[in-house]
Amino acid sequence: MARVRHGIVILPQTDWPDAAQKWRRAEEYGFDHAWTYDHLSWRSLANQRWHATIPTLTAAATVTGRMRLGLFVASPNFRHPVPFAKELATLDDIAGGRLIVGVGSGGTGFDATVLGQRMLTPRERHDRYVEFADALDTLLRFEEPGSGGIWFRGDWFTADAARMVGAPAQEPRAPLWLAGNGPKAIRYAAARGDGWITTGGPEEDREDWWRGVADLARRFEDAAEAVGRPHIARVLSLDNEVAYSLRSAAAYRDEVARAAELGFTDVVAHWPRESGLYAGDEAVLDDVADRLGSTRP
Numbered sequence: 001m002a003r004v005r006h007g008i009v010i011l012p013q014t015d016w017p018d019a020a021q022k023w024r025r026a027e028e029y030g031f032d033h034a035w036t037y038d039h040l041s042w043r044s045l046a047n048q049r050w051h052a053t054i055p056t057l058t059a060a061a062t063v064t065g066r067m068r069l070g071l072f073v074a075s076p077n078f079r080h081p082v083p084f085a086k087e088l089a090t091l092d093d094i095a096g097g098r099l100i101v102g103v104g105s106g107g108t109g110f111d112a113t114v115l116g117q118r119m120l121t122p123r124e125r126h127d128r129y130v131e132f133a134d135a136l137d138t139l140l141r142f143e144e145p146g147s148g149g150i151w152f153r154g155d156w157f158t159a160d161a162a163r164m165v166g167a168p169a170q171e172p173r174a175p176l177w178l179a180g181n182g183p184k185a186i187r188y189a190a191a192r193g194d195g196w197i198t199t200g201g202p203e204e205d206r207e208d209w210w211r212g213v214a215d216l217a218r219r220f221e222d223a224a225e226a227v228g229r230p231h232i233a234r235v236l237s238l239d240n241e242v243a244y245s246l247r248s249a250a251a252y253r254d255e256v257a258r259a260a261e262l263g264f265t266d267v268v269a270h271w272p273r274e275s276g277l278y279a280g281d282e283a284v285l286d287d288v289a290d291r292l293g294s295t296r297p
Helices: 018-029 052-062 083-093 122-139 183-192 208-227 251-262 283-292
Strands: 007-008 031-034 068-074 099-103 149-153 159-162 176-179 193-197 233-237 268-270
Touching: 018 031, 018 052, 018 283, 031 052, 031 251, 031 268, 052 083, 068 176, 083 099, 083 122, 083 159, 099 122, 122 149, 122 159, 122 176, 122 183, 176 183, 183 193, 183 208, 193 208, 208 233, 251 268, 251 283
Parallel strands: 007 031, 007 268, 031 068, 068 099, 099 176, 176 193, 193 233, 233 268
Antiparallel strands: 149 159
8 A cells, every 4th residue: 555645734833933843843854845835824723813825835935955846725715817827936936846736616605705705606616716727727837938928708707818928847747636526526636637636525513524435536536537637646634623633643644544545646634723613732743753753842
């Protein structure tokens, strides 16, 4: 069985330089990738301190040098692909080609209405998601000099002679890991993504949740096989509002093993918070460090 890669989400709630210590420690612990949420605020944490995504990852890039950095996941609720792609390309340049771009359809919470927009139907959200991700795929690739820029005109987004940074830091561009659980989203990720991200379903019972994850994994495997792409990354977020994988080192090891058995190549957990959602003890990270290949003294 291939080694599972380990990721950690550091919520953008801590002021710099205290946050810098978490990003440095994540790399020292041996995590393969580290992420932050791409929200303007989020669910039960909406009234708490919450920093912006791109500046956070840019700062994280300057205090790390090995692990990949990413957005978990980018939202079209409040973004246009043209300026966003330029921000991503600049970030990847600063990070030395370590960026992973997670992309989703955009939630239905605060971010979906903060700019005064109407609530979209599920079909509209999916159509906008595909157009957004397809645009990023085009924009993040190298624009040949003298090409006249990048043009597209869709139902949701338009670009007239858009210019990007130049040659991307990664070839052919930063990888796009596409999120989604519905049939259309799974087929789209299998056909167009460099990886697929799932958070599992809404089940509160953990065994029911794992059964749902197993079903999603089978559906994605079938979709990837159908388009001849069986080897792209499969990424499972282990945590939700009712279960936290880093509650103990033993629990984390068990959940990682279950994910591996289902064919996931990558797992993502959340940095322990002091209270509330994802509450835990940071000492657990020391306990799992040996498994991650820690370089901490």
